[in-house]
Amino acid sequence: MVRFEIFDARELLSFPGGDNSTDTVFGGIHFNLTTLEHWNYTYYSNGTLSNNSRCYLTYEPYQPKLLISNGTFINATKCYSAVDPIGVRGYVGIGFAAVYAIGLMLTLTALAKHGRLYLPKEKRFYPIGRRWQWYWACFVCACALISLFTNIDIDRYHVVELPIIVTSFFWFLICQGTIALVWESVRHWGSWQERQFIDPNPFVYRTDDRRSKVEFYLPLWFYFWTWMNFFLVVPRSWSFVEMQRSPEQTLAKAIPTATGARFKAGAFCLVIAWFTIVFSLRHSIYHYKPRNRGVFNRTLGLVRAIPLRFVLTIPLAGALVAYQTLISFNWTFSVMRYGGVVPVIFAWGYGPSLLIIFVQVAYGFASPNEDKALLAQRRQRGDLIDRELGIVKKPAWWKRVRGDHLLSMRDKISKNVNEVGGKRGLRARFEDEAEREQGDPTTTRNDGIEMNNMSQKNNPRVDRAGVANLNSTEPRRYDGKSERRHNERIVESFAGVLFPNNPSHADAERARRIAEISQDGPPPYRDEERGRSSRQDGANNGQRNGSADTTNSIAAPPQQVRSMLDV
Structure with a gap:
């Protein structure tokens, strides 16, 4: 593939003179001028030799050793090589990369602390919900390390090439990850406040009210605009960033694309995402913090209810969004500019994300695991109920004095059974x-x-x-x-x-x-014809007794029913 390039030179130079009209010298080595002209090689003032397809360095000690008649150089160094010393941008990038690496290790430690479970999982509060902020922090650190380490080669490459593309590409991913990190921290803080309300009373909040619907659709709204920023900025050709090899090329290709409509629209999407974070924080404070009356008291209560880390991270995220908006209109301070303003690029471009990472790490080490905090709240509520009921728990040494710690589980069960009545029911x-x-x-x-x-x-x-x-x-x-x-x-x-x-x-x-x-009395009257007996007093009164004697009823003639009394 033929590459058309204009190098960082104000003008083209003629080939240096040699022994004759067909000879030229580069770094003390003679080359055939006729062959160079035949293959359209041009000499530039920055010490490079190119035919718009290949580019080689011509100054010592990188000059070619031999030129073949087919236009091929032997032992030549291409222009896209890290041959120059590390500049100021590279040294500052190394320092920032080391700090980001420390932040990554501390973030993993905080993730291990806060991501561990001590209570059963709940459908309403998934464990991944409190881990997302740490996942995004790891993503930001990883992208920063890639961007900053490739930032070293921006000054070392004699001709602008791939390193500045990689640096700019991952910087935009840092912006998206940082905004998502702040969003997840704010969203989960509201979820944690809700969980503390629901734990003692699961029915204190409805699941179909306006509050729950807002909390359901708000993440979808935020990630829609964040991913819009991603699709507007990232999936595109990034070759325009390396088109800074001359002032003419920079003005013609790099600046118009870097300040184009897609970058402006992407920055606008991040502005909406940042305002969504602010709204989410206000929503959580309104529903899960005490309410005050009066404009002054409400304002004062709102300020007091905002956690300290959000007082730091939300403005820092806003500063990062402001920087991306600025470079979409102004090329001077852009992170994509070769030879840009180093203090602005690192202090404003990489500084907010780094500070947000360490604020999150400080919060992670200072705050307890949420499951442990919830268990502590349950113990406090249990102690309060015990005091109201007059229940006094025995001290920890009570079991050791009685020897209960030496009993096996079988012995404990037998002891409990004996206390309630032994083996019998x-x-x-x-x-x-x-x-x-x-x-x-x-x-x-x-x-x-x-x-x-x-x-x-x-x-x-x-x-x-x-x-x-x-x-x-x-x-x-x-x-x-x-x-x-x-x-x-x-x-x-x-x-x-x-x-x-x-x-x-x-x-x-x-x-x-x-x-x-069993009392003694007259013998019972016996009816021989009908095969039944009755007492004399019962016969005289026309009543039947309860005798079941049927001895003579088999041989006797059939009974003839005269009335219902005979049945």
Whole structure:
């Protein structure tokens, strides 16, 4: 590919004279002038030899050693080589790069501190939300290191070439990353304030109100303008930056493109993004900080509510945006200018981002991890509740004095089980207590207030023959193997305790009926024809008894129903 270049020279020079009309000398070495003219080589006052396709240095010790008839030089040094000494711009760039490297290491330390989790993840507050500010800080440091280290070769290249392109390209990425860094720090500060409100009361804020909608759409609005700056500035041909090899070339190609409409529009996008940061800070203060009445009190409360780091970082970000806006209109102080004003380029172009990095690092080391801060707030709230309830916690040495720290988990569980009742269940403990009170007459107590005791002197019992023993005080116990019957006896015992005066008590009613049936009386009347029996008094009254005798009903003739009483 043929490259058309104009070098940093006020005028073209004629070839130096040699031994004859077809000879020229560069650095004490003779070359064939006819061959140079045949391949359209031109000699410039900056000591370069070029045919608009190739460029070589002609001064010592970089002059070519031999020229072949096909126009090829042997042992020649190209113009695009770092052969000159490091200039002021290179030395200042090295110093800034070293400081940015320190900032990168400190940023990684702060990221490890604040990015660590001590609480379970929450859908409303993702862990990456508090890490983004540190990610952008690492991005800014990385871009700054690339830009500043390639900045060294801007002065070392004898002819302007690739280093100034790389330096300018990554500087614009530094601007975008710095604005995103400040935005994420402000946005997450508001999120942290909200989290502290929601932790004690999750329903203190609604999730569908205007506040939540603003906080949802505001990041989309900010990143839209930031990425617009990226697409307007970055994806383009950057060859115009190296077109500064002569004043004519600079005026014709470098300045018009560097101050063109795309760079102006990109700077305008960053201005909108910066105002979005300011609005986000005002929104968080309005919703998560105490409100004051009156214009003076509201203004004073707003100033007091702004964290100190935002008092520093937001104006510094504004200064960086102002510098990018300035160089889109004024070429004199531009970072893309070869031989530009070094103090302005580094103090105004690289200084704000560096200061923002160290302000963030200072905040990272001074503030605690948010999960730990939230746990501390929970402990404070718990201590306050304990004081209100009168609960006094035992000191830390209490467990060591009692020897609890020597117990295994199994021993601790066994100890807790024994404290609440040992191995037996609640029903078994009630049963033991009831049997103990039944067997010990000295424990008999009846105060007549709520329940009787478990003494059996008031409850008649029935022996195994089915005869009620009304005078027995021995408790009726079930000695069989039926679990169901055992449970029924327990329920009956508790029912007797809860309802001692109820005439429908099961044991008393059963004993009464058995005693009534067992009384002596006339033999029952037996109807031989119909195969059933009844009591004499019942037959006289025309009533049926409950006999189930069907011995003679099989051989007897079929019954004839005369009325409903025979059914």
